[in-house]
Amino acid sequence: MATQHHNALTHALAGLPGPLPPSGVIHIAIPHPGRFTIVGNHLAQHTELSLTAIGIGVHIQSLPTGSEVGIKALASRFTEGETRIAAALRELEAHGYLSRTRVRLANGRLVTRTVFCNQPGAALRGGMVAAPVPLVAPAAVPAPLVTPAAVPVVAAPAPSPSPSPEPTPVPEESHPPVRVPSRTAPKAARRPLPRPRELTPELRQTASAILAGLRSHAKELVLSEDDVEALVPGVAAWLERDAHPDTIRHALTTELPQPPKHPAKIVKHRLTVLLPPPLPGAQELAPVRRTLVIPLQNCDGCDRAFRATAPGHCRGCRNEPTATAA
Template sequence: MDTQHDIALTRALTQVPGPLPSSGVIHVVIPHTGRFTIVGNHLAQHAELSLTAIGIGVHIQSLPAGSKVGIKALAARFPEGETKIASALRELENHGYLHRPRMRLANGWVVTRTVFRNQPGAVPDRVPEPTAVPEPGRVPEPTPVPEPVAAPVPIPLPEGPPAPARLPSRTAPKQPRRPLPHPHALSPELRQTASTFLADLRRHAEELVLSEEAVEELVPGVAAWLERDATTDALRHALTADLPKPLKHPARLLRHRLTALLPPPLPGIHDLAPSRRTQVTPFQTCDGCERAFRSHHPGHCRDCRAQYWEAA
């Protein structure tokens, strides 16, 4: 079988027009009669595209309209991973072969369409409509000219009720995000304690894996809690209790809890001391009518004093 194959190849090489090159590839060109795609050398021999981008571009150009050419679909078809395929698609997009315009549908939805150009920069504004070609020896019949049609006379319609006025939107304005609490004095010892506490959270809740940048950002909030005499156990319980499943943004959740659940400072000893009671005027017994009345000194009530003053 190998000898027959070599003989057939040798015969094919003898039919190649022109002299054979002394080195390099030899082309044996057999015209295609079906299932072929015309690809320009500007793509197949592009000087700046990677071989993966050229191959994906040729593959997309060979597919029928409506085929799936997303990253997931191409990764399921070829052994290259999604990262390499995504990089190749970006190359094709940067060089004008691939376009992803956003279009609004009739129902109002906005979708992203994928457009592939076999010749970047040479796409016509509109596709010309096909014209009929007359048969040989036959005179084409003249195209009849349509008779002019009188324009319809507009009929006035009765005026209807006025259009309702558009009410102002009742959507409440978005409240600005509250700032992260800060301590009065962020000492090096307090900063180190807060940083260690944040890095240790993933031992108690595996969802709370923070980057170094997130730890540095959240350190003032933890320091503000510690400055207000909050214990590390109480702070850890406030940050790790009832975590949502799945937790997509752990740093954002911790920032919210550090801000919204911040306890007030502990009151001092003097704040908890009982306040002085207001001095109350004692009761006295009237020397005249023996009724009770309030006064710091014994004597007569108001009515008896008035009678004595009138008698005097």
């Protein structure tokens, strides 16, 4: 079928008069005997409408009056989803091609009236107003010869049928704008790759060896030289916190997703999320020194309270005999 279309276009292209342009589109214009729609370039070449909005506008313009052009009807007809079709209809509304209003029918039912205008600019300039139909001038009836003068008889125009009253559109109630939350929650900022306090040559060498040897423990983790160079600070931060190389390999190679599409991103994520805390020092592990609290005692002489490790007399009672003896 594709070969037949190609041969037909080749024969039609050969019949075009004049030299053909070296680049760009070449039109083969064949008159339509029927089933065609006239579309203005102001819609087909609109500079502010999206391609989806232009396509839906052309499709709606080609449909007969009374066709369903709602979001669900268009979504069942085309491959675009309801969200994309709804956005395209809003674009057409914003530029005057489409109008959707809620009206109440005679039976009290509320419906959405959709109106599509093929030339919004002409409608704004008054181009949609119909021109008045001129009345036919009445013909004069010739009078008989016996009468002195002919009296013209004016024919009364035929009464035009009164148009049926259109349903009055019910204005929509004004509501404050409602902020609809997005379907997906905002993503948290990614944590940066951990880095050591000082990247010494020894740490760099050990970290590079661990990263380069990951493919020996997990064949999926094949890292390039640039990936190894970028991930060295993360492994060095683990080594600085006294993590054993076997511990690092086990954390990076176990329970990998299958198949791993981005090995470097997996290693970076695990180095960041699974970073162990630093080992506690001697000060953190030292036992807490308890403060000695001397209990309260009641003086045997004056019954006053004083602090002492054993019952007895307070300082005042102990000094009284000395003062009396003096």
